[in-house]
Amino acid sequence: MPGSFTDEGIVLRRVNYGEADRILTVLTRGHGKVGVIARGVRKAGSRMAAQTDLFERSRMQLAEGRGELLVLAQAQRSSGPPAGLATDARRSACAAVVAELTDRVLEGHLPDEAVFVLVAESLDELGDPERDPRRALVWFARQMIDRLGYAPELQRCVSCSRPLAEEPAAFSAAGGGLLCPDCRRGDPAAIDCPVRVIKVLRVAAAGDAATWTRLRLDHDALATLEAIIERELEHHLDRRLRSWEVLRALER
Numbered sequence: 001m002p003g004s005f006t007d008e009g010i011v012l013r014r015v016n017y018g019e020a021d022r023i024l025t026v027l028t029r030g031h032g033k034v035g036v037i038a039r040g041v042r043k044a045g046s047r048m049a050a051q052t053d054l055f056e057r058s059r060m061q062l063a064e065g066r067g068e069l070l071v072l073a074q075a076q077r078s079s080g081p082p083a084g085l086a087t088d089a090r091r092s093a094c095a096a097v098v099a100e101l102t103d104r105v106l107e108g109h110l111p112d113e114a115v116f117v118l119v120a121e122s123l124d125e126l127g128d129p130e131r132d133p134r135r136a137l138v139w140f141a142r143q144m145i146d147r148l149g150y151a152p153e154l155q156r157c158v159s160c161s162r163p164l165a166e167e168p169a170a171f172s173a174a175g176g177g178l179l180c181p182d183c184r185r186g187d188p189a190a191i192d193c194p195v196r197v198i199k200v201l202r203v204a205a206a207g208d209a210a211t212w213t214r215l216r217l218d219h220d221a222l223a224t225l226e227a228i229i230e231r232e233l234e235h236h237l238d239r240r241l242r243s244w245e246v247l248r249a250l251e252r
């Protein structure tokens with residue numbers, strides 16, 4: 001087929017369109033984020049309906065159409081089902097954050113293999129009933145914030161530039177990193193971080209997945225890490241993530 005290609009894609013967003021179609025936002029491995037129209041998939045018996053579900057990963061044959069959107073010509077599921085995502089409200093709310101954040105920060109048609117792998121692995125982890133979805137989401141968000149170019153300063157105080165001693169500090173989203181105790185009052189919105197949370201932030205910043213999986217993260221540590229991420233996203237994105245608010249409401 002002229003003007004068509006095959007690629008692995010993950011459905012980040014979907015809306016119904018017309019009588020029986022769907023418009024999808026798909027993150028592909030080799031072509032970046034693309035808009036796709038899936039024709040006829042809401043008709044009974046459509047062979048591709050399941051592949052247009054949220055967070056589905058499949059091998060897609062995509063053809064250039066007349067407009068901006070690519071046309072989904074064929075789709076074959078390429079990985080096992082993230083089963084927990086469909087049945088567990090909390091896990092699917094976390095997956096929605098992954099999808100919304102990815103959709104929000106990526107520009108179209110710019111392939112980024114590392115982001116594709118990060119999203120795919122995060123969704124797999126979120127769908128795995130043996131693994132903690134909060135942990136998976138914190139790792140994902142930390143990696144995405146760094147990739148956006150907002151990696152926080154974690155070694156020196158962002159106000160006075162002195163190297164941080166091994167003592168509690170405070171995370172300032174507006175300042176772009178940690179504040180030493182002397183400068184803490186410079187940002188009333190800063191979040192107090194015990195030493196162990198600072199260490200966790202440094203492991204995540206180093207992209208050290210092996211050490212990350214061995215870290216013990218209790219409820220308080222995760223809550224602090226989530227509060228930091230929430231503050232950073234508020235600061236760096238022009239509007240709040242709707243899916244994050246849904247997740248927080250679910251947790252309350």
Ligand SMILES: [Zn+2]
Pocket residue numbers: 157158159160161162179180181182183
């Ligand atoms: Zn300072």
